[in-house]
Amino acid sequence: MIAEKKANKTARYGMTIDIDRCTGCGACMVACAVENNVPPAHEGANERKGITWIRVFKIDNGEDYPHKRSAFVPVLCQQCGKDAPCAAVCPQQAVEVDPATGIVGQMPERCLGCRYCMAACPYHARYFNWWDPAWPAGMEKTLNPDVAPRMRGVVEKCNFCHGRWHAAIERAAANGQSIQSVDYVPACVEACPTGAIRFGDLNRPESAPAQAARSGDSFRLLEKIGTEPKIYYRSRKDWVRQIASAPKPGLGKESSRG
Amino acid sequence: MNATRRDLFKFLGGSAVGALFTPAPWRLITDTALWSENWPGIPRPARGEIRARFTNCALCPAGCAVRARCVGDRPVALTGVAAHPLSHGALCPFGLTGHHLPYHPLRLKQGPVKEAAGAVANALAKCGPTERVAVLDLRPGRTASWTHRRAMASVKNGLYLAPPSPLGSSGAFDLHKAKTVLSFGAPLLDGWGTPGNVMAARENFRLIQAEPLESRTASLADLWLPIRPGAEEALAQAIACVLADRKPEEFAAQTGLAEEQIVSVANELANNGPALVLDGGQAPAVMELNRLLGSLGRTIVARREAPVPDAWKKAAPVTSLEAAADGSIRVLLIDESAVGGYLPWGAIEKKLVRDNPLVVTFAWSKEGYGRYAQYVLPTTVYPEVFDDIPPAVDSVVAAFRLATPLVPPPAGMVNPAEFIGGLAGVPAGDALRERADAIHKSGRGTLFTCADAKSTPLREVKPADFWKALNEGGCWLDAADEKAGSPQVAFPEFSAGQPAEESAEDLPLVAITCETRAAAVPLSPLMSKLYQESHLGLAANHAALHPATARACGLKDGARATLQTRCGTSPIEVSLDSGVPPGVVQVAAGAEILDLCGGPGGRPARAKVVPA
Numbered sequence: 001m002i003a004e005k006k007a008n009k010t011a012r013y014g015m016t017i018d019i020d021r022c023t024g025c026g027a028c029m030v031a032c033a034v035e036n037n038v039p040p041a042h043e044g045a046n047e048r049k050g051i052t053w054i055r056v057f058k059i060d061n062g063e064d065y066p067h068k069r070s071a072f073v074p075v076l077c078q079q080c081g082k083d084a085p086c087a088a089v090c091p092q093q094a095v096e097v098d099p100a101t102g103i104v105g106q107m108p109e110r111c112l113g114c115r116y117c118m119a120a121c122p123y124h125a126r127y128f129n130w131w132d133p134a135w136p137a138g139m140e141k142t143l144n145p146d147v148a149p150r151m152r153g154v155v156e157k158c159n160f161c162h163g164r165w166h167a168a169i170e171r172a173a174a175n176g177q178s179i180q181s182v183d184y185v186p187a188c189v190e191a192c193p194t195g196a197i198r199f200g201d202l203n204r205p206e207s208a209p210a211q212a213a214r215s216g217d218s219f220r221l222l223e224k225i226g227t228e229p230k231i232y233y234r235s236r237k238d239w240v241r242q243i244a245s246a247p248k249p250g251l252g253k254e255s256s257r258g
Numbered sequence: 259m260n261a262t263r264r265d266l267f268k269f270l271g272g273s274a275v276g277a278l279f280t281p282a283p284w285r286l287i288t289d290t291a292l293w294s295e296n297w298p299g300i301p302r303p304a305r306g307e308i309r310a311r312f313t314n315c316a317l318c319p320a321g322c323a324v325r326a327r328c329v330g331d332r333p334v335a336l337t338g339v340a341a342h343p344l345s346h347g348a349l350c351p352f353g354l355t356g357h358h359l360p361y362h363p364l365r366l367k368q369g370p371v372k373e374a375a376g377a378v379a380n381a382l383a384k385c386g387p388t389e390r391v392a393v394l395d396l397r398p399g400r401t402a403s404w405t406h407r408r409a410m411a412s413v414k415n416g417l418y419l420a421p422p423s424p425l426g427s428s429g430a431f432d433l434h435k436a437k438t439v440l441s442f443g444a445p446l447l448d449g450w451g452t453p454g455n456v457m458a459a460r461e462n463f464r465l466i467q468a469e470p471l472e473s474r475t476a477s478l479a480d481l482w483l484p485i486r487p488g489a490e491e492a493l494a495q496a497i498a499c500v501l502a503d504r505k506p507e508e509f510a511a512q513t514g515l516a517e518e519q520i521v522s523v524a525n526e527l528a529n530n531g532p533a534l535v536l537d538g539g540q541a542p543a544v545m546e547l548n549r550l551l552g553s554l555g556r557t558i559v560a561r562r563e564a565p566v567p568d569a570w571k572k573a574a575p576v577t578s579l580e581a582a583a584d585g586s587i588r589v590l591l592i593d594e595s596a597v598g599g600y601l602p603w604g605a606i607e608k609k610l611v612r613d614n615p616l617v618v619t620f621a622w623s624k625e626g627y628g629r630y631a632q633y634v635l636p637t638t639v640y641p642e643v644f645d646d647i648p649p650a651v652d653s654v655v656a657a658f659r660l661a662t663p664l665v666p667p668p669a670g671m672v673n674p675a676e677f678i679g680g681l682a683g684v685p686a687g688d689a690l691r692e693r694a695d696a697i698h699k700s701g702r703g704t705l706f707t708c709a710d711a712k713s714t715p716l717r718e719v720k721p722a723d724f725w726k727a728l729n730e731g732g733c734w735l736d737a738a739d740e741k742a743g744s745p746q747v748a749f750p751e752f753s754a755g756q757p758a759e760e761s762a763e764d765l766p767l768v769a770i771t772c773e774t775r776a777a778a779v780p781l782s783p784l785m786s787k788l789y790q791e792s793h794l795g796l797a798a799n800h801a802a803l804h805p806a807t808a809r810a811c812g813l814k815d816g817a818r819a820t821l822q823t824r825c826g827t828s829p830i831e832v833s834l835d836s837g838v839p840p841g842v843v844q845v846a847a848g849a850e851i852l853d854l855c856g857g858p859g860g861r862p863a864r865a866k867v868v869p870a
Contacts, residue, residue, distance in 0.1 A: 020478075021478075023447050023448060023474050023475075023478060024474050024477075024794060025350060025351060025448065025449075025474070026351045026787065026788040026792075026794050026795065027349070027350060027351045027354055029351070029787045029788060029792070029794070030351045030354050030355050030782075030784055030785065030787055030788070031337075031351075031354050033784050033787055034334075034335055034336075034354060034355065034784065035335060037303065038784075038787075040782075040783035040784050040786050040787075041783075041786035041787070041790045041791050045786070045790060045791055046790065046791070047791060047792060047793060050786070050787070050790065050791025050792065051791065052787050052791050052792055055792050055794075056792065056794050057792075058793065058794065060836075060837065063836075064836050065472075065484070065804060065836060065837055065838065065839050065840065066484040066839070068472060068836055068837040069472070069477065070472055070477045070837060071477065072474075072477075072794075112287065132299045132300065133300060133301070134299075135301060135361075135783070136361055136362065136363050136783055137361065137363075138360070138361035139358055139361040139783070140301035140302075140303070141304060141332050141361070142332065142333065142334050142357050142358055142361070143301060143303035143304070143334065144303060144334050144335060145303040145304065145305045145306075145308075145329055145334070147303075148303075149300050149301060149303070151299075151300055187335075190337055191337065191349065191354055193338075193347075193348035193349065193350065193453050193454060193457060194457050194460075195457070
């Protein structure tokens with residue numbers, strides 16, 4: 001009985017991303033960087049060494065002009081629900097799955113920078129700090145006080161805006177509400193101007209991700225490897241759904257990150 | 259037992275190896291990591307009272323409502339206001355990072371204000387009888403624009419210039435009433451009008467996008483028509499032929515589309531109305547289609563302007579740059595403080611007198627016309643700016659909202675309206691308040707307040723409360739004008755199609771610019787996420803070519819090259835994209851490129867790309 005109550009209180013946060021609605025504007029990418037104090041690109045940063053907790057990839061059907069058709073796929077940490085590969089390989093226990101939310105978290109304070117987790121992540125959703133974080137003079141005044149900037153030499157990744165979750169929990173506690181009724185969405189969800197990204201508790205059948213998970217046009221990236229990602233994508237286009245089983249959308253560079 | 263030196267080394271060595279099997283070194287590493295996280299090189303976010311403030315984004319004509327999360331008096335995050343009747347909670351990437359702009363490395367913090375004032379006074383005194391003094395206002399319709407117009411009405415030979423606008427201030431496109439939208443290269447889903455409003459209406463209309471490239475809008479359209487570069491007018495005329503029961507083959511051949519497809523599109527526009535035709539380049543034949551389809555009064559509606567004090571109505575008329583005589587402008591004052599349409603410098607330069615014209619620009623960086631002006635005077639930048647934002651092209655009623663400062667501006671900033679008004683003795687200091695009072699006096703419309711998401715009839719609001727609400731991000735929306743008919747739009751007669759310039763052997767390619775909203779101003783350093791750390795956008799000074807075209811030019815992916823047009827050259831970096839039509843070079847619309855290739859949606863320029 002107690003175990004059942006505990007299970008009911010456990011959330012399993014997930015996301016649904018409607019690719020047919022994504023315009024590729026990149027609002028989610030910059031909103032994420034603003035929220036999580038991700039610095040602007042270092043002079044030497046490029047597609048391999050940049051830090052984008054959520055990255056919008058442009059994919060296409062492989063045809064030539066004028067038959068080429070494109071779509072935009074936002075890729076972030078897929079928040080593996082089972083046997084997260086990054087957690088299994090970390091020698092420092094710097095990767096932790098929160099049992100209360102199902103969120104796969106990263107603790108930069110514990111990270112040694114060995115990058116085993118980056119090698120293990122099948123979604124290329126982890127990023128290494130090659131340089132000390134730096135902002136143009138004065139711009140550090142715009143940093144979010146709820147998130148500490150990370151130092152050079154550690155790995156970081158999306159954590160569903162854990163700072164926001166903590167703030168929501170505090171608000172709920174202050175108002176005498178239960179934790180389940182917190183009003184919390186990550187920055188990318190809030191910023192998406194087309195409503196393509198929706199967030200919610202997969203344990204609640206009425207939530208958008210739970211409904212999307214049951215939808216016929218939904219799919220997950222690399223579903224066959226059995227990591228049970230909690231990000232559900234949707235598209236009515238067959239060629240888009242087929243690309244979901246490829247190692248990485250778009251560029252096809254399996255080892256594209258440093 | 260005698261302890262030898264060898265024993266001591268053995269002991270130390272053994273201890274070192276043994277220590278590795280204890281938690282101590284790992285603890286040391288963790289502690290070092292904790293320490294390094296707080297070393298002086300890592301900035302510490304400021305702490306303080308967290309509160310929300312509201313304003314309106316001044317970075318583009320959409321003027322989306324903004325909720326700023328502030329720590330103390332500094333904004334740390336900007337988001338949209340979901341209940342807002344115009345912007346519906348949307349904010350684009352430029353708007354989301356607007357609070358970084360005051361700290362941009364390219365931001366101007368001082369300028370030669372006294373020298374510029376002296377030079378302008380001198381030039382005005384020496385102005386010949388046929389020479390003009392002109393203000394070029396990149397975003398007309400603001401209260402500051404009225405000050406400019408009043409000043410130009412008072413100055414001898416004054417001229418008020420503004421970029422071309424499809425409907426001027428007298429009309430608007432009503433997307434919510436449209437069932438079929440045909441867009442000729444207008445970036446409808448990529449920043450056109452008010453993005454939130456477009457998305458709110460998107461479910462209700464079928465979108466047909468006609469343009470040579472598969473833009474973001476084209477990739478999400480219900481139908482993409484990949485026409486030849488510069489064939490917009492030909493397609494419009496072909497559709498017009500079908501609507502008039504004539505054969506379109508003459509024009510259809512110019513578009514690169516099958517005749518049956520054009521007939522099908524024309525029938526859809528005629529049968530699934532109300533229809534709306536939009537154009538990125540405002541070509542006459544394209545806009546004429548709206549008249550043929552009966553869009554006037556249905557999806558193109560008349561819009562009253564927000565009231566202004568009676569004393570302001572003696573103002574210079576709005577003149578397009580094309581209407582100004584070549585070689586006639588002696589003094590040109592360019593107000594770039596509010597970003598709007600960018601006119602290629604070549605078009606402006608030919609209007610200036612040949613001997614020593616004076617160009618003064620008001621801007622927050624030198625990236626725009628500051629490259630050509632004798633004086634660049636620094637202005638405030640959003641979110642320091644205190645200005646109003648006129649309604650966007652898709653706002654069917656007049657609106658009045660303010661961009662109020664979220665951070666205090668540094669000393670030494672110049673207010674363009676005060677500077678230009680001062681030349682003619684026109685006071686500009688309280689103009690915004692005067693206009694707010696004039697709107698309140700009219701008693702029309704409603705006031706939307708962001709903090710409580712409520713709309714209140716203006717009649718129930720006191721003048722002081724109205725002004726206070728406007729300063730807190732509120733928005734006045736005019737009442738619908740029941741008597742309004744069709745907007746007064748002068749649709750020119752059909753003209754011959756304007757394909758790209760004649761093919762030339764020396765310039766074998768066609769250059770097409772892809773539009774970005776803030777083309778002529780620096781973006782937040784965080785936009786590197788889109789342009790440097792991912793391949794999401796085409797960065798400034800980057801160009802995309804079809805692999806076959808690149809091969810013909812002797813270029814590879816990532817090669818450095820030079821883009822050449824009839825207006826000059828510019829260094830570029832080449833990327834390959836099989837979605838770009840062969841024979842086309844797609845370039846990002848930075849100010850430098852726009853000067854070379856013309857504005858987005860304009861007539862495509864001939865170009866050449868040669869390896870650097």
